Amino acid sequence: FVANVSHEMRTPITVLMGFLETMQSLDLEKSQQSQYFEMMMSQAQRMKSLVEDLLTLANLEANTLPASLEKINITTLMVLLKNDAEALSQGRHAFSFEVLSPNHLMGEEREVLSAFGNLVSNAIRYTPDIASIHVKWCVNERGEGEFSVADTGPGIASEHLSRLTERFYRVDRSRSRDTGGTGLGLAIVKHIANRHQAQLIINSTPGQGSTFTLRFPKERISD
CATH class of the missing domain: 1.10.287.130 (Signal transduction histidine kinase, dimerisation/phosphotransfer (DHp) domain)
Known part of the structure; x- marks a missing residue:
């Protein structure tokens, strides 16, 4: 390290x-x-x-647990993410932000915003200009809350997926350096997910893009 x-x-x-x-x-x-x-x-x-x-x-x-639990308004959080994403992208990408269930999430707001923001900024860094990025919040059939970021970037080969949350792990070190990433973003996301009893799920197909999903237990979701 x-x-x-x-x-x-x-x-x-x-x-x-x-x-x-x-x-x-x-x-x-x-x-x-x-x-x-x-x-x-x-x-x-x-x-x-x-x-x-x-x-x-x-x-x-x-610290294994969040300092405090708050009732986080997902709609408000998505507005903040949209503003930050558009500033970082500077018009280079086509975004869609969707809130299918206007819920509240019980968690530490600063940490949740950091985790969501890291996933969005990663998508911006690795998605080619003019390509699309879709950010969505929904509640699945089991009542779990899901925040997902789907991009149309280069995708990631399966042998790399299990190591993406390691500190400083990069699929392409030279390209990561060009995009300005620190190599710690997904490690931070994984820690925040664990502290909120959430799962980080990564699906990716080389040449087609990637989807990163944070799935929160139904006990943390409220209207």
Whole structure:
């Protein structure tokens, strides 16, 4: 784990140092300076995201139960997710957000929003531009609440599915780096699911896309 963290931190730090050395040694035009500053900001944001995810994961691993249970309005939560998704996508994807059952979920709202948000942001990162992403909440025939994110991305081969929730596990490391992921998102989702007695279900077909579903027990669902 420590080796993985060191590796993930070393890359953006090395890039930042390279940019700083270049700016120090060369007389760059203002437009070039702006370009370098933008790339440096991107690497700094990457480190910030990694540190935040590490702290979140450490907190989840240290505490097996949510700090509190709240009655979470699913419709309100979906509006927040939609706003965040559209900001992250910047018009590159076609979204649909569906609430088939306007229920409430008993849980820790901050954690649930984090889990839902991680699934949506993952879909955005790995789904090609102009492709569609469908986000849905429903209650199945057994009364369980289901939050699902279906994308039309490249899909994931079956041999990778069981390892997706491991810390820093990536199907394609170089592509993950390009998309800005920290490699911790699904590990965080799995921990939050466990704390809420929920299941994380992953279905994927290479070349067709993936569906990630969080299934909550009926005892946590109310009108």
